[in-house]
Amino acid sequence: MSRALAEQRGRRAERIAAWYLRMKGWRIVGTRVRTPVGEIDIVARRFRTTAFVEVKTRGTLAELDYAVDKHRLRRVAAAASALAARHAFPGGDIRIDVILVAPGRMPKHLSNVWEE
Structure with a gap:
């Protein structure tokens, strides 16, 4: 896949x-927010919770597992x-979430996936 197609x-x-x-009741407060150490795909808030969300897409659900x-x-x-x-x-x-997106499927939302 070309870089342009992957970006799209x-x-x-x-x-x-x-x-x-x-x-699901979240308010999006930022997208593609860049920092010197990396990028956050989506920053969302609901009530007093802020979620920093990583979004991944693949062609199949099986590929999303990895x-x-x-x-x-x-x-x-x-x-x-x-x-x-x-x-x-x-x-x-504050939490880190992941949303997995595959064609023809509802997104899969994984909440609070990171604990040090």
Whole structure:
């Protein structure tokens, strides 16, 4: 797959994930937020919880099982730490979520996937 096509698929998956989160009552406060240590695909809030969301897409559900690993989550956690002061409520909950997107399927939302 070409880099341009992969970028296009990734952006589409992020739009689907944002839509899905909104339908679950989340407010999207940032997309593709860059930091010196990495990028967060979606920053979302619901009540006093801020979720830093990694979005992954693959052609099949089976491929999605291997899309997120500890190395990637460590990078997301580092980026979330860099952004927490700007996006999270003082005293609120912060978590890292993953949304998996496959063609013809509802997104799969994995909540609070990272604990140090």
